Amino acid sequence: MPVAKITKSAVDRMEPNSVLWDTDLKGFGVRRHHTNGRHFLLRYRFDGRQTFKKIGRFGSPWTVELARNEALRLLGLIVTGTNPAVAERKGDTFGQELPRYLDHKAGVKPGTLRQMSLYLRKQAAPLHSLALTDIDRRAIAQLLSDVERGSGPVARNRMRSCLSAFFGWLVKEGLIDANPVSGTGKADEGGSRDRVFTGTNLNLNWGRPIGD
Numbered sequence: 001m002p003v004a005k006i007t008k009s010a011v012d013r014m015e016p017n018s019v020l021w022d023t024d025l026k027g028f029g030v031r032r033h034h035t036n037g038r039h040f041l042l043r044y045r046f047d048g049r050q051t052f053k054k055i056g057r058f059g060s061p062w063t064v065e066l067a068r069n070e071a072l073r074l075l076g077l078i079v080t081g082t083n084p085a086v087a088e089r090k091g092d093t094f095g096q097e098l099p100r101y102l103d104h105k106a107g108v109k110p111g112t113l114r115q116m117s118l119y120l121r122k123q124a125a126p127l128h129s130l131a132l133t134d135i136d137r138r139a140i141a142q143l144l145s146d147v148e149r150g151s152g153p154v155a156r157n158r159m160r161s162c163l164s165a166f167f168g169w170l171v172k173e174g175l176i177d178a179n180p181v182s183g184t185g186k187a188d189e190g191g192s193r194d195r196v197f198t199g200t201n202l203n204l205n206w207g208r209p210i211g212d
Contacts (some may be wrong), residue, residue: 006030008064011038028071030058040067042074046083053084061103069121070099073128082129092175094135095128101166119162123147123155132170137180144184153187160184 004010006022006029014020014032022028027043038058044051044074055070056062073095074084102117126143127135140163164181171179 004117006064008067011058014038022068025068025071027075028068030067040064040071040086042071044075044078044084046085051083051085056099061100063103066103070095073098073121075160076125077129080129084129092132093128093129094124094132097132097170097173097175098166101169104169112197115158116162116165119159120166123140123159124163132176135180137183140180141184148187153189156187157189159184184188 002018003021003023005024006020011030011032012022014030016032016034019029019031021043028040029043030038030040031130032038040055040058040062042053044053053074055067055074058064058067077095078086098120102113102120103118105113108116124143127139130139143163144160145158147159160181163180167176167179167181168204170176
């Protein structure tokens with residue numbers, strides 16, 4: 001099967017009825033059907049069985065970058081023992097709606113979008129596999145507490161703002177009835193010198209800066 005780094009130009013050049021597998025991210029691929037339709041997918045093994053998970057149709061909102069990030073998220077679920085195909089059947093999840101939300105926010109300042117993406121993709125990773133209807137105030141409060149404990153009150157408050165905006169958008173989209181961030185507490189920043197998560201110290205181990 002063809003193997004190459006998946007880029008927009010590579011996807012555009014695909015022949016009908018072909019599949020291209022990425023050289024950089026194992027299992028990430030794109031399939032072109034006999035028509036012009038192209039779909040991103042992830043090939044993975046769970047409990048010894050090979051599974052294919054469709055990510056989305058090439059085009060808006062599923063750019064190559066967003067599809068690659070979604071593949072990374074799904075691989076993260078597998079590492080934690082969650083089968084993405086099973087999680088999907090439980091209903092719309094945090095992780096499923098996140099790429100669409102970030103695409104919706106593409107018009108904000110690049111720095112703002114980058115920070116928002118870091119918080120919601122990395123720090124909020126424990127929520128990704130949860131159905132939107134299963135995320136309540138208690139789950140949000142626990143996450144905020146973990147963020148504050150690992151990164152300080154400023155990081156907690158920024159995370160809270162990012163989550164509130166995301167869930168507020170979900171309410172407008174009709175996916176949930178109420179914002180679960182409402183009623184959660186803000187931290188007293190108090191001019192402390194606590195650490196704040198940035199792109200330089202944020203890693204996939206969502207609760208701790210690199211080097212701790």
